[in-house]
Amino acid sequence: MTARTAGVTLAAGVVAALSVAAGAPAFAQPQAETDGQATVSVLHAVPGLTVDVFAGDRELLPDFKPGTLTDPLKLDAGSYDIKVFKDGEGPGGTPAIEKTVEVPAGANATLVAHLTADGKPTLDAFVNDTSKVPAGKARLTVRHVAAAPAVDVRADGVPVFKGLQNPKEATAEVAAGTVNTDVVLAGTDTVAIGPAELDLAEGSNTIVYAWGSATDKDLALKTQTVTGMHSAPNGVPAGETGRAAGGNDDAALGALAAGAVLALGAGGHLLRRRTDAG
Template identity: 65%
Template sequence: MTSRTPLTLAATVSACALALGVTAPAMAAPAADGDDQAMVSVFHGVPGLTVDVYANGDKLLGDFKPGTVTDPQALDAGTYDIQVFEAGQSPDGTPAIEKEVKVPAGADATIAAHLSAAGKPQLTAFVNDVSATDAGQARLTVRHVAAAPAVDVRAGGQPVFKGLENPKQDTTTVDAGTVSTDVVLAGTDTVAIGPADLNLKEGTDNIVYAWGSAADKNLKLATQTLSGTESTPNAAHADGSGAAVTTNPSDHWLTGR
């Protein structure tokens, strides 16, 4: 069961950085230079499946483990046929997931391999908002990429996101500092993930992925932190210790066409 739907990544100009301290594999990206490049990260949110990722027939990632987000890498602007195979499987076979992605010059984006609400593997591309925040502020984004129904995100027991569905996101800016949050099934007090604390540093863009499967009881959080104007990335594997709180819907998430 593969999907091949073109995605267009709306341009959000800026290089970005991840700062979470645990090394993840870097993409072996095609060379890019000048104004013809885009910055692209990949998040793996399909539980129990280590994968190899190919773009236009070339391997970008090998032995890519669930819950991991890559370093941002420069890619030449253009159209990429993204294929995800079980690790070690011949690229001549049928991929577990496949989608065509158009990457315009200047884009900053994350491609997420994850489960749909019904539990089927799919790819979703999200634009990363790396624009500057005001002094003392941090940007928060939550992306629902789990095989689970709609959720509410709470801070201090009060919902600040309501009815977030797969594969959508919400985002806003908040005061920098530590936020204690949890994720519950929408309209209930049934905790799906957490509670967890997220340390939001001034000037950072904090992206939290709720991923996994509710039916398999392996829901987790993974966190991607972008420091807007910096360009030396790290990557992270998060196993449930991050969370995020936002209040306003974002106009930066990407839909298939």
């Protein structure tokens, strides 16, 4: 099974399980923005750890492996009872932690399990910028979620973002087109990740995650593309793994971030237990 196929399967499973848990009709796949729904993607960026995530007694993300980014999930707004187990221990066992998550309508975000700068598992919620992009432009967002020091991000050899630290992000509007990027240690020419070729499509937000561990020498890039922000009718959309579309409501996104901290805090507790257990 390819990574993309796995992501689609996971996404469909999450939507179906959460819809049943909330007593609402299940959706087979992500659909267009609908009133009363939110768009959520999940990235597992903690090397070497596999987890199972449940809603009530229904498995949402079985064997959720590092480096996996789900396709965007269209979730009905509401409360979900999220349980996180060590891989293979649910649902009959005792969850490592259980949290009720509030999913607000209109949100567009990515939940990321990753390492802190000093290598400890943690989780964060990032708001995906879906505001309009000027004609001929693309939005480039870089998120530092790796166990590594501050970095500079270069496009065609020229620093675009300088001194980016974990877990910060930086964004800019750039000319649409293909660029060669790499990640170097801040203030140096020492390449930490890359080079990698990015296709920055007009009217899109290409989100690049630097993840992994510098100490373990497994640093890598993961790319997510959010589309649908064209300012001109002839803008060209792009399709990539992790594609999403939707509006941006500050209040809803703030509520999602708060709810995500609860849900992802459960995962963080689990991941720390796994690390402590060796």
